[in-house]
Amino acid sequence: MMRSGKKTLICFFLSFLILSSTALAKTNYTKAQELVDRSVIVLKRFLADPQMEWFRRHIKEAKGVMIIPQLIKGGFFIGGSGGSGVLLVRDPKYGWSYPAFYLIGSVSFGLQIGGEVSEIVLLVTTQKGIDALLSTAVKLGGDVSVAAGPVGMGAKAQIADILAFGRSKGAFAGVSIEGAVIKPKDSWNKAYYGRPVRPVEILVLHKVSNPQADKLRRLLNQFK
Numbered sequence: 562m563m564r565s566g567k568k569t570l571i572c573f574f575l576s577f578l579i580l581s582s583t584a585l586a587k588t589n590y591t592k593a594q595e596l597v598d599r600s601v602i603v604l605k606r607f608l609a610d611p612q613m614e615w616f617r618r619h620i621k622e623a624k625g626v627m628i629i630p631q632l633i634k635g636g637f638f639i640g641g642s643g644g645s646g647v648l649l650v651r652d653p654k655y656g657w658s659y660p661a662f663y664l665i666g667s668v669s670f671g672l673q674i675g676g677e678v679s680e681i682v683l684l685v686t687t688q689k690g691i692d693a694l695l696s697t698a699v700k701l702g703g704d705v706s707v708a709a710g711p712v713g714m715g716a717k718a719q720i721a722d723i724l725a726f727g728r729s730k731g732a733f734a735g736v737s738i739e740g741a742v743i744k745p746k747d748s749w750n751k752a753y754y755g756r757p758v759r760p761v762e763i764l765v766l767h768k769v770s771n772p773q774a775d776k777l778r779r780l781l782n783q784f785k
Contacts, residue, residue, distance in 0.1 A: 586751075586752045587752075589748050589749050589751075589752035589753075590752040590753055592749065593662055593749040593752060593753040594753070594773055596630065596645055596646075596647060596662065596749075597647060597660060597773065597774050597777055599630035599631070600628040600630055600646075600647050600660070600777055601776055601777050601780060602630070603628055603630045603680045603682065603728075604626075604628055604682065604777070604780055604781070605780065606680070606728065607680075607682055607726065607728070608620075608780075612712050612713055613712070613726070614713075615710070615711045615712075615717075615718065616682075616684070616710065616711075616726060619684070619718070620684065620781075620784045621651075621784040622686075623651060623684045623685060623686060624650065624651060624685045624686060624687060624688060624690060624691045625648055625649060625650040625651060625684075625685035625690070625691050625694070625764075626648070626649050626651075626657075626682065626683070626684060626685065626781065627646050627647065627648045627649075627663065627681075627682070627683040627685065627694075627743075628646055628647055628681075628682050628683075629644045629645070629646035629665060629680070629681040629682070629683070630644075630646070630680055631644050631645075631679075631680065632644040632665065632679045632680070632681045632727075632738075643664075643665065643666040643667075644664075644665055644666075644681070645662065645663065645664055645665070645746060645749075646662075646663050646664075646665055646681070646683075646743075647660035647661065647662055647663070647777070648660065648661050648663055648685075648694060648760070648764065649661075649764070649777070649778070649781060650685075650691060650764040650765065651781075652765075655767060656778070656781075656782045657778050657781040657782050658763060658764045658765070658767060658778075659754075659763055659764075659767075659769065659770050659771060659774050659778065660763070660774050660777065661745065661750060661760040661763040661764050662745070662746040662749035662750050662753065663694075663743050663744065663745055663746055663760075664743070664744055664745075664746045665738075665741050665742070665743045666741065666742060667738070667740050667741040667742060679727045679728065679729040680727065680728040680729070681725060681726070681727050681728075681738070682710075682725075682726045682727075683707075683723050683724070683725050683726075684710060684723065684724045684726070685722065685723050686721065686722060686723065686724060687705075687722045689705060689722050690705050690722035690723050691764075693705045693722070694743065694760070695760050695761045695764070695765070697744065697745075698742055698743065698744035699742070699743050699744070700740070700741070700742050701723065701738055701739055701740065701741045701742075701743065702739035702740055703740075705722040705723055706720075706721040706722045706723070707721055707722065707723045707724075707725055707738065707739055708720075708721035708723075708724055708725070709724070709725055709726075710724035710725055710726040711724075712726070725738050745759075745760050750763065753771055754769040754770075754771060755769075756769075
């Protein structure tokens with residue numbers, strides 16, 4: 562009887578773990594898809610705005626594009642920023658890749674009151690920038706150079722591995738996110754593509770796909 566009870570308890574525990582894992586995977590998939598859908602909306606806004614002339618003309622030359630639909634800044638005394646984003650890499654023959662999911666965040670200290678929500682798009686302009694983003698984690702301004710992207714008619718770009726464009730409260734402006742750390746969001750990549758997968762397999766080797774991201778790819782494939 563004791564052995565039978567232990568077996569029942571073990572089976573119950575294993576079933577609980579399987580159900581919990583399945584529920585978490587479904588939640589992560591839903592959140593990942595919502596991020597992809599919001600990325601389409603954000604990218605359309607950037608492409609449509611007259612102030613983004615430089616962005617529109619040069620996106621086809623970029624090595625990659627990271628879209629962060631919601632970067633949240635703020636706090637009392639200890640401030641910081643955080644958000645999730647998708648990275649797509651451009652291949653001259655293949656076109657734009659399927660998205661890989663990333664987390665971006667930083668912490669700062671000082672007197673900070675209130676908060677701010679921004680939409681961010683990063684243009685990766687060099688292979689060094691792409692290689693860094695394919696690693697475990699990358700610090701902007703440390704591992705790779707980052708500069709505010711040019712905004713407005715006739716604006717000129719600085720030389721950097723990554724150019725950052727931001728939109729807050731409906732207004733476009735150059736944005737500084739130096740010091741932020743970007744790293745892959747492995748749980749979302751796994752949920753979205755159905756198996757554990759590294760960013761390089763998604764972005765460079767094209768080993769996985771998800772047709773639910775085709776709308777975002779089509780939008781970018783106008784610029785290849």
